[in-house]
Amino acid sequence: MHYPEHKPIGSLLTKAEKQLQEKLPFVLYRKPSEELVYGIFQKDTFQVTVKDFSENGFVFTPFNDPNRSILLRPDEFLSAVYKKEKDSKQRPSLQLPINQKERNNFIAIVSKGIDVLKKGILRKVVLSRKIEVPCTKKPSTIFRDLLERYSSA
Template identity: 40%
Template sequence: MPYPENKDFHALLKKVDTCFTNGLPFSIYRKPLENEVKGIFQSDDTLNTVADFEGTGFVFAPFNLDDNAVVIKPGDICSTLYSMEEKREQPEKFPPDQDKAVHLKLVEKGIAAIEKGTLKKVVLSRKIEVKLSRSPAETFQNLLDSYRNTFCYLFFHPKVGVWCGATPETLVRIQNQKLSTMSLAATLPYKHGLKPKWGSKEIEEQEMVSSYINERLSGSMEELHMGNAQSVKAGNLWHLKSEIKGKLFSTAKIRDIIAALHPTPAVCGIPMEESKDFIQSNENYQRTYYTGFLGELNMGDSNETHLFVNLRCVEFAGEKAAIFVGGGITAASNPESEWTETQNKSMTMLDMI
């Protein structure tokens, strides 16, 4: 039985069901550490795209921005509070051991490119297809109950598809010329009662990302402050994160900030263009919206833009779903260890769907 205090939330899910039935675009979402679930509903099925990021709505952008970012125009905006419900008993799902040889070969190619000096770091990923046992709405609620410190969302457009996720990474937040973002990199599995022990590979990877973001943003910032790296837990994983804050020049444009940050070194690599070319030439699938970004664009009275990197996500397709997992490859990477990291990451979403 649903919690009585979530009555309005379940009414929101009924509105979502109606949109699925009628083919009308929407996004429902909750920001990290908040209790409010918001919904943006479009009144028709037009596929609206944006290049200058001057419009208003919920933006859903691909890894390759040449493919255009989609915007759901707010015909109707709803919000309701959500109280975390008791977690349902669910068997632990272990990742299939599929395509291991293919991924090991991909990682080896990445390391070889780094050793040649073509790249400093590259993020390489793979796609895992599984049979669904839960609906998109059930998956979304599972994420709300399991990952309070992430951005949880459910997105639908009949001309794009159905996506859901719980991402721990902010791309950028801009409000009244104040900017905040983060440098997030490195991964270790969470073990109850134990703090993570970071090795030189993880520390170097995180420092590389921080330096790169500082360099990319410096031309748009009047002030820029980089915080110290901290261990942060997201689900069953640890990451290293540095908070980055500052004040934009009055002439800075959102599209320029997005172009400077996306795709981040945490999902693409360094240098960005060379890493992106390597990914698109060597990964065995097209990422589409995985490692793109999503969130509020010029919303509310303060015209706030709050965007998140599309990680820990699932794409629904009929009775099947696809999840995506990857890792940052550096000169110190070991292919077997990188495979294990993707296996650990995959359990985050496998348990939800």
């Protein structure tokens, strides 16, 4: 991939919001403990399936189909510096509603995952669940909050 064009963080997030509104593919990411945030933006919705990983771009591979990797082409590659706010106030944790039945089901799945690992059937397991939470924040605000809260992630 070519070198990114450096922009202010606000411009990068505005570009991401525009891509989202236009339903165009993009990715924003930061490496752990770094201040540089990258944005890769594709100008169309054409989906490229990766064949041999020789193409330039950002690759997504679904957990449920590891043989289907999708390439996000870097039609535009931007970067911006995000410095943690010195006096940022600690934001309250999100309190999720607890559905006891779903919680118990997830605990059972985690137990099965641990058993499979102990037996050596698998070396790695990624377990997840979907929790829908009403949200009024813009995605760019959520991304900024994540940058602020998890600087080493």
